[in-house]
Amino acid sequence: MEIIDILLAASFWEAAIRIATPLIFGVLGALVCERAGVLNLGIEGIFTAGAMAGWMAVWLGAGLWGGVLVAALAGGFFGLIHAILTVPLGLSQHVSGIGVTLLATSLSYFTYRTALPDVSSPPRIIPFQPLDIPILSDLPFIGQALFSQTAMTMLALVLVFVTGWVLYRTPLGLAIRAVGDNPSSVEAQGLSVYGLRIGAVVVGSAMMALGGAFLTMSAFDAFFFGMINGRGWVCIALTVFASWRPGKALIGALLFGAFDAFQVRLQTEVGAFFPSQVFLMMPYILSIIALIVVARKADYPKALLVPWFKGQR
């Protein structure tokens, strides 16, 4: 009975969508990179960089949307590093990704510490506020669950649609899907394999960074060390779960958000019987289970992880 009550509460779905938002950005970004054939394990660091850079820009007075732009640029920058290492140079996507994560994380921490050497409690910004759309926000249930989210959540939802449209309805998307399937097919038709792959990784990384920015500019109002806490890796797992499709990515992220919101509420009900860590572990365990469930039928982009060199057929 209590469980039903939880699931029917608008506040529960509001929380689920909020928790899902950074994951939506992250999964979409990872999906764009992987569709072009590049695994981007820099995601965890790019989240951190987006969170720090976006927050820092706002704190320095760039305005909230200025912060979003700065975060995207920071993500694109680290994406470019990963793209150069893995696309024209063809280096190990695993190791390069880990390298980018280490670099982006340490650079973000270093920059934050250098800019704010002696703060004991982190300074705060005024984050994105819940939208108050006339009529829509006043609708029962859905008004609170969906239309009282912040503008960044709306951006994430729009991005799902845009990514899907670009991938499946435009020549560019066709080329991206082709380059992740067989790069030679793209080269033979006179398109640039490197151009497409580098572009996809840069844009995908910028999208990932928005996930980080959401955390410091919408969900919270400050930057903390270790605040990403594996969200990036969760996105990599969700991308497989979503079979590299934007629509399924949205569903995966929402399911994940719902589960996370649910366990938080469950914790208040039955928390006395289990240590809090059991609940905190759930997202990670859930990600692993999601991977196992889809592993057998996962239809990886054929050229994922396979470097391609010009003049190679």
Added chain:
Amino acid sequence: MSSAAHSSHKTSPELLLQLAGITKKFGPLIANDAIDLKVHKGEIVALLGENGAGKTTLMNILFGHYVADEGTVTVTNRDGNLEQLEPGAPQAALDAGIGMVHQHFTLAENLSGLDNIVLGTEPIFRLRRDRTAARAKLADLMSGSGLNVDLDQPVHKLTVGEKQRVEILKALYRDARLLVLDEPTAVLTPQEADSLFVILRQLAATGLSVIIIAHKLAEVLAVSHRIAVLRGGKKVGEMQTSDADHRSIAELMVGREVPVSRRTERVPGAPVLRLSDVTIDRGDARRSLHGVNLTACEGEILGIAGVSGNGQAALAQLLAGLDKPDSGIVEIFEAIVTKFDAHKFAQNGIARIPEDRHHDGMVGSMSVAENIAIEDVRSKDYQKFGFLDFAAIRKRAEQAIKDYDVRCPGPGAPARLLSGGNIQKLILARVLEKSPKLILANQPSRGLDVGAQSEVHRRLLEARQNGAAVILISEDLDELLTISDQIVVIHAGHVSKAIPTDAIDRSELGLMMAGQTKTYTQQAQTSNTIRQGETP
């Protein structure tokens, strides 16, 4: 077919393409040495040569995949003026109306045929795709040329022949004026090849120029107007097909008399391998066998003929010990095999030569010596107190390098430095040294030059002479007919009865490979004598 006279064809005066003095070096290797070639409108030019003669390199330069060290490529542009093609730019070649069909197709397998054809032809930053115009144009092209394919199927669901059609359509859709086909028949049955040739003649009649790269003489005579012969990177001859004479072209191509390995008489002994009703179902034709019966005896080479992807891979996996049958019985050395294990197979006198020697045959970064010993490192001969005995490994390698003439810097050199032919020698040294009683040779001479090819044949015949049973899987009919004692045909996972090589009719074999004659198997035994009488 092959005797069709092309004398009626007059060389069209309108020049389309001119290659002048093309030279390309890869390190010390001169792949192309000052090659000149002209192609006119509506003309089919065959570029003939052995493997490694430089045909593919030349075409890759034309198409902008490689940049020539010297020489120029000139194309008559659509306004009728000669224009030099920008080197190293596939886009420039495409724009000039040059379309290439590679030997390995460049198709994205998960996309539909239509997607593959349209890819790259529309402005890339457009908000949506319009397919109606594309469909109309392709429908025209298909009805005009006979290149019929279901364009909405994902490419991985198409047959090899259909994929090739998609490749040709790709070029035609871009208004190609010159179509380059690299070994187009390598993956086709003789009948599919014939229908391709009909289509090509038809296209040429409408003004398309075609360059067809080939190494099989008969095909070239059947389809082309003009023949250019390459050898060792040089153009060694050029003639109108109508004036061409079989024997002189063959000599031009090979340059020297190649000793052809011929079987000597040998009476087969006891059965070594017997498959009874073996079925492997993997849901995919390449990797499935259906109720296969097969016997190979001591001192016999049993050829497995078939178009690529008809279950050869499944048979090879099975005999390599890498897969086990779903049902049926496999007997080797007159004992029923219960444990399919590559290690066991290798240790018990079964020599296995993999299809893809680079991918499955060697570990590139390990030394030549380690690669020769790789199957046997667990044996006592190469261990001392649990540690590898490198002296023993090296000793065997030195012996093998000498006996099999493996050209390499030394036993300690990484195997990746070896050429294809020498890698194959290394593999032969690894498996044949142990005097195997059963040999699985999967495409053992594919991609090798003539010398290395005949070396492989010599080794296999030698093993046969010493009493081994050899299973020879090959897509090269000439190879099968030269060295097999008997041939079976594999099609869609089904295997025909064995036919003695001397009783085989080539065209009938082609029909069997295409799955056309199921009755042939029964007739084979009885009609041997008649058929022998028929062949001139």
Added chain:
Amino acid sequence: MIRFEPRSNPGPILVYGVPVFAAVFAILLAAIPLALAGAPIMDAYGLMITGAFGSVFSTSEMLTRATPLILTGLAAAIAFRAKLWNIGAEGQLYMGAMAAVVVGTGVIDGPSWVMIPVIMIAGALAGALMLIGPTLLKTRMGVDEVVTTLLLNFIVLLFVQMMLEGALKDPMSMGWPQSEPIIDSAILPPLLERMRVHLGLIIALVAASGLAVFVKRTVWGFEIRAVGENAAAAKFSGISVTKTMILVAALSGGLAGLAGVSEVAGTRGYLATDLSPGYGYAGIVVAMLARLSPVGVIISALFVASVFVGADSMSRAIGVSSYLADLIVAMSLLCVLIGGFLTRFKVRFDRRKTAG
């Protein structure tokens, strides 16, 4: 136009010189953030060097840092050799440490020559099991081990936290989530009087040389190299890829587990959730800098440790954030990656002939 031409056989200068060059280059690159932070650059470098090598004490500190890095570096090196992408050394380290605490805090007791091997075996086993799970998921079901091992790091850390607040909590810790101390007989003794460098360093060095011999000279090592370089060919020749992968997982996880044992029984004396400042991740950098050579791991671990210790002491002296150390380590990983590329390819700049 820039072209890359493969080198068939890079010479030894290139092979050994590149990692050194990459490391030096990364340190030089650190001048940029130092300058942006407004620090005196030359002084900062000087402080870093004296911080790591300036005295017996600082060198001992550096060696103490290097000890777990050698072990996690070896863990990454052996796994990456076999193309098993174990990014979970951090979690394996904590599991190893926890196993050492479980058996080493008084449940059993005995002389040191019994207790030290006992906690080492317990830790290595725990670490090994942590990696065998994801490895089986990879070989049996095709689940990507990168993501599973990464996620397990978070799960393990939460699990350790839970145990430290529960079953393993030290009743004398006055509320801090930490374990009971390791009993004296299981403590890895210091190598020098009043210094922190301990027996773990010797264990790490023995492990590195043992692994070098194992990989190069044993049948199993042969099979690991074959599977790592070309799994298809190894399989074709009769080597069991699954068995080899599990062996690699046991070795790699075991070595990471040993790093945990060494930290908990050598450096700390008890288990807490801040036992490792990312030794598992740094191990990846150590392994890559060493080009996956076990002996090279010793040298690159010393380098990474001196960067950490040096930067710590410099940061205390002139107030630059000690995250500079992480930054240098990350940059050296990327530099060595690019350097590795340059050993495999020649870079050619060629000018296209212009038409006409």
